[in-house]
Amino acid sequence: MASLNLPSFKFSVWFFVCFFSVIMIIQGAKYVSNLSPLCMKCLCHASTSCNASFGCSRGYCGPFFIPRQYWMDSGKVTLPDDDPDRDNAFSDCSRDYVCSQRIVENYMAKWGMDCNRDGVTDCNDYAALHFYGKDECEKSLSSTNFGRRYVTCNPSAGISL
Template identity: 45%
Template sequence: MSAWRAGQGRPGPQSCSAGMRDGCSIVLLLLATSGYAVFVTNLHAACFRCLCHAANECSTNRACSMGYCGPFSISHIYWADAGRHVLPDDHPNPKEAYETCVQDYDCATNTVTGYMEKYGRDCNGDGVTNCDDYVMIHYNGGGSCEKPITDKLYKKRYNSCRAAAIAVD
């Protein structure tokens, strides 16, 4: 089967060789029923809690400050890069939709997921893409995730949350 990436359209029958028709049919069926959902490895509820805890202790009550909003401290550029997620029935006016989405925990997690779908990778070179990488991506941006986290409070909050999450698992 030819290579296929999200955003390039569904692979069609022309992508499948004659000997692979049954396998391709299954893949096409899975793609059609999945709605193109991309699974982001190791991005789970505990990781989301640690990402927002590191950002601002998961506060949804703080007003936008210095260009960052919501429990994950998401910037307008990050939100746009992640796919401009909006609340159900919300009009996607860039300023208002951004602020209402990223201040809502569920919409903000959709935004973070969209960002990680786009930029998720092994940033620390340990051979595994997990929450340690996602926190580096979230803090440094998708194109600079190899950089260390320099904000000591951010790093301390993440590490304490991560240790607590591991103890629960």
């Protein structure tokens, strides 16, 4: 039976964790369990049919239809080299698909929860959290236009909203 070299194993695990962390920092991405690219596309579709040219309307901006408070709760994500305190930083970022996706990722990383209390935090929860916000995400999406669009692309098909 071969013996396990514990110091070497600990170093390997430590190295892997550090390497993965550096890669995530360099890419500026957040890892959010079950927030897949398909789920992100579905949230975008449910918000505005993923209209990349959607400006701002009634205080909501961009393809993910993001309100200012959501942006603030996500950490005031901005376009590269922008100042979050600049007057148009919110609208400029939220109207840019890549930047608005980072807003959503940050929001979900910070506030993600099992909104429908089914024991799993998945795209259904992220959809409710995105639409209703962190304080009311337990509400059903079924009677909303967002919810009707969401079910057409729901990556967790078969799970009720």
